[in-house]
Amino acid sequence: MxxxxxxxxxxxxxxxxxxxxxxxxxxxxxxxxxxxxxxxxxxxxxxKDKNALARAMLERYIEVENALYDDLFARARELNDDPLHCMLIGLKLLAEMLEEMPTGHPGCVIASTAYQDRLFDEGVRNLNRQAILGWRKRFRGMFEDISELYEPREPVNLDALGDMVSGVVEGGLVLQRALREHNNASEQIMLFRTYLKLLFAPR
Amino acid sequence: MxxxxxxxxxxxxxxxxxxxxxxxxxxxxxxxxxxxxxxxxxxxxxxKDKNALARAMLERYIEVENALYDDLFARARELNDDPLHCMLIGLKLLAEMLEEMPTGHPGCVIASTAYQDRLFDEGVRNLNRQAILGWRKRFRGMFEDISELYEPREPVNLDALGDMVSGVVEGGLVLQRALREHNNASEQIMLFRTYLKLLFAPR
DNA sequence: GTGTCAACTGGACTCGCGGTACAGTCGGGA
DNA sequence: TCCCGACTGTACCGCGAGTCCAGTTGACAC
Missing domain, CATH: 1.10.10.60 (Homeodomain-like)
Known part of the structure; x- marks a missing residue:
């Protein structure tokens, strides 16, 4: 008790x-x-100081975020085995999740720390960096699987495409915060989704 | 003298x-x-205080940024009258410009202020908001012209598509800052450009 | 030549916040 | 019984924002 x-x-x-x-x-x-x-x-x-707090927060945040992505795309995978459709479903789920957050999503800590830079020590900055590189790797892997089955209509760098997932989410959250609107991030994700649909459309 | x-x-x-x-x-x-x-x-x-400084800085920054976009797309227009090609050329110029900045671009003040929120007063936040709404309007206008000539392959909300320009730039700059790389923003813009090419491809 | 005003200088002070130091308390195992 | 980890409480430092204000300096006005 x-x-x-x-x-x-x-x-x-x-x-x-x-x-x-x-x-x-x-x-x-x-x-x-x-x-x-x-x-x-x-x-x-x-x-020991505020930086240690920041580090601990970031660690926890990144862990939760990663678990969330794991879960999301695992669920997507259950619904469809095809890597492209899995990606598309996963993004849809992500968009829905962002929309359902009543307060309009926490807003990503990554961007917040990126822009306050000098406030934080090397440890915090490195954590931040590793998180984004982790997402790059995750999404790049998924895009590799996709492009084995669907030849892209235009040549794209898969690392950059992987980054685009993070970038679109981050960018959407920035807009959302600045505009005081509530669904920009999910809208942007849905737009990115149509990009993928066009890019990997079967001939 | x-x-x-x-x-x-x-x-x-x-x-x-x-x-x-x-x-x-x-x-x-x-x-x-x-x-x-x-x-x-x-x-x-x-x-009178740091907030007044922030406001003045934002005002100036937004003015410069707008002048830059004006100039960029005017030059693009000179090279090609077609609205789609004008957009594509403008984005290319923007990407090149971002790449040429040796220190890796100032990084957008918008995101920075959006994530520090409570530090600033209503005036600063409103300026921020108006700037993004201004870009939405600008790009939405351009996309309207484009979609009159090229029917989009997938249905898209033109406001959201306009926001995507800002979002991709902002998101790219966040990645760039956090990763300590130097060309993420321009890469993301180029990726967005191929999106537009696919979206507005003639049948 | 005197007055006035904007554009400062310089110094003294308050306040809140981060951070340090450290002595003391309290409850739960060995 | 003793020890230890998890605190409490208090006193203190330094820094940066912001206030107040008295005084200086140079330009232009009349």
Whole structure:
């Protein structure tokens, strides 16, 4: 009946919510400790400084995001074995997921950290980099499978095409945040989906 | 022989360079006044606070960016009257321009401000929003002209397609920053270009 | 030549926040 | 019983934003 979540996780939960809402700099340690109902000393017991917090948050975020992609495309795979259709279904699911988020999606931490750069140390920046490279690899692999069966109508660099998935999502989230609209990201994904349909259309 | 640029402009120049390099928060007023060789008092004489600086920077940045697009597509227009080819040439020019920037492009202030949100007041956020809406309108107009001559192979929302130009650029710049690579943005634009070629291909 | 005004300089001060240091408390195993 | 990990609480430092304000300097006005 231990319903008390461990403190470190609680700090991360609260910090994540706050950071996604208003950015890392704008989130003070003061309000995190208030939310988590611990003392400032308690915070620094778990994280030596704000950078350590950022690193832990990013690690967790990337893990969740990857698990989410795993799950999404696994479900897509169950619905259709063909790699192209699997990709198309996966993107549709992703778009739907983004749309269903009532608050209009957390917004990707990657972009946020990328643009605050000097605030973070090498460790954080590297994590960020590795996450994107991981997605590149994942999507590149899927596009390789696809192009074995469907010859692309125009020559494309598969790494760049893999990056485009991340890029379209990131870009969509930026637009969404800046415009205060709520479905730009999912719209952009759907547009990217029609791109793939055209690119890999059977002759 | 007055080679001294007026102080306000000098502040903006220095602030812009610093902000693009390391982000808004990480840029202190101290270093701006040092760079501009004025006193702290002098800074606050021109800008009542950091938010006013942000607003002025955004205004100037958006103006420059718009002038750049005007020029780019005017040149494209000179090379080819057809709206589709004009668009394709313009995007090519844009990609080349991004590639030629030795430091790997300033990186768009829009994304940066979008993700730091609460740091800025309503004025700054609104400027940001208006800039993106302006680009939507500009590109939507171009796509309307195109689709009058070339029926799209798949149904697309032209507003969303207009947003995709901004989104692809923004997303590409995010990747570029995070990966520490230098040509992701231009690569993404070229990929988007092949999308348009496929989408508006004559039957 | 005097006045006025914009464009500053320079210094003193407040406040919030990140970060340090460290002494003390409290509950749960060995 | 003792130890240890997980804290609490407090005092303190430095930095950067922002305020206040008194004083200087140079240009132009009359």
């Amino acid at each position: 231990k319903e008390k979540i461990d403190t470190r996780t609680r700090i991360l939960d609260i910090a994540e919510a706050a950071v996604l809402e208003k950015g890392f700099e704008a989130t003070s340690i003061e309000e995190i400790v208030a939310g988590a109902e611990i003392s400032r000393g308690g915070f620094f017991y778990h994280f | 007055k080679e001294k640029i007026d102080t306000r402009t000098r502040i903006l120049d220095i602030a812009e360079a610093a902000v693009l390099e390391k982000g808004f928060e990480a840029t202190s007023i101290e270093e701006i006044v040092a760079g501009a060789e004025i006193s702290r008092g002098g800074f606050f004489y021109h800008f």
